[in-house]
Amino acid sequence: MSRRSRRGFTLVELLVVIAIIGVLVGLLLPAVQAAREAARRMSCSNNLKQIGLAVHNYADSNSERFPMGTRDNDPSNTPTGRPWQGGPWRKGSVLVKMLPFVEQSNLFDQIDFKGDVVAQIGSLGYSGANGTKMSVYICPSDGTTGNKLSGAHQFYNYAKSMGNQVMPGRYGCNQYPDANDDPTILGGEMFGPGSTGHGSSNTQRDISGVFSRWYWGAKFSDITDGTSNTIMFGEIIPSCGDHHRGGWYNANALWTATTGPINFNTCGWNGVRDNDTSLGCNHYANWQTSQAFKSQHPGGAQFALCDGSVRFIPETVDYATYQKLGGRNDGQPLQMP
Numbered sequence: 001m002s003r004r005s006r007r008g009f010t011l012v013e014l015l016v017v018i019a020i021i022g023v024l025v026g027l028l029l030p031a032v033q034a035a036r037e038a039a040r041r042m043s044c045s046n047n048l049k050q051i052g053l054a055v056h057n058y059a060d061s062n063s064e065r066f067p068m069g070t071r072d073n074d075p076s077n078t079p080t081g082r083p084w085q086g087g088p089w090r091k092g093s094v095l096v097k098m099l100p101f102v103e104q105s106n107l108f109d110q111i112d113f114k115g116d117v118v119a120q121i122g123s124l125g126y127s128g129a130n131g132t133k134m135s136v137y138i139c140p141s142d143g144t145t146g147n148k149l150s151g152a153h154q155f156y157n158y159a160k161s162m163g164n165q166v167m168p169g170r171y172g173c174n175q176y177p178d179a180n181d182d183p184t185i186l187g188g189e190m191f192g193p194g195s196t197g198h199g200s201s202n203t204q205r206d207i208s209g210v211f212s213r214w215y216w217g218a219k220f221s222d223i224t225d226g227t228s229n230t231i232m233f234g235e236i237i238p239s240c241g242d243h244h245r246g247g248w249y250n251a252n253a254l255w256t257a258t259t260g261p262i263n264f265n266t267c268g269w270n271g272v273r274d275n276d277t278s279l280g281c282n283h284y285a286n287w288q289t290s291q292a293f294k295s296q297h298p299g300g301a302q303f304a305l306c307d308g309s310v311r312f313i314p315e316t317v318d319y320a321t322y323q324k325l326g327g328r329n330d331g332q333p334l335q336m337p
Helices: 011-061 117-126 277-282 319-326
Strands: 158-160 231-235 300-305 310-314
Touching: 011 158, 011 231, 011 300, 011 310
Parallel strands: none
Antiparallel strands: 158 231, 231 300, 300 310
């Protein structure tokens, strides 16, 4: 009987093959990661489009006015004092008002708006890290990485725009337009209305963008700069801001301005409050920069404009151009980035 010689791989050949595979994986991995991020970014864009459409549908059903945040729907009560605090005033954010228009009528119909809306939504299983997620309000690029929230807070990644609003700084940060400083000296730019600090007003003339911090929302007729030139909603990373971390249904969480630059770094904390005020503009509780739009997308963030379109705006956008996009009626010429 003849024997057939059997030849296997030598150790050197095996190592060469492994090395080649390693090189190929190294070359392909960035492309795979880029493809995955592109898919996540597209999903994120679709969420913003759905939110923009929801605002339009809400306005069609409510005298052409955008949804409002803190608002008491009980006519026997008149908002006074500090309506954003607890008790009967906690009527939920604009995202709560939009629930029927993002296919969440079942949740909306369970809410009694004469009571504490925030507590009710929490009791329905939407609070905490293990609560039911509202996927339309979450960008897949962030997931839970940027949502280091705790207690009764809830994940989300989209917030309303107050536009080019005065945002008084804290901890020595007055780098951007401030109520007590001249923005032309500081290098900032302000156009048109927006004179009330942090958008804490219910009066149209005090607000630059299309939402105030409290219970005022614009009508389409108020957007004289054009709906395609005005930001409606944008991306945020909740754990990067003291108020943003309050959750999507909290009326005192979503207020966000274009005053702070896109992706300005206030994300250095680990979810535990601290008193390191030396961080200045980078402190998570400096509302001038922390209550600003941020994303996990490289190089910028996505925004829904008032015409319902979605645009990616780079973080390198000219500051003045960004403020013009935030304002609804500044009357300034605008060249889109």
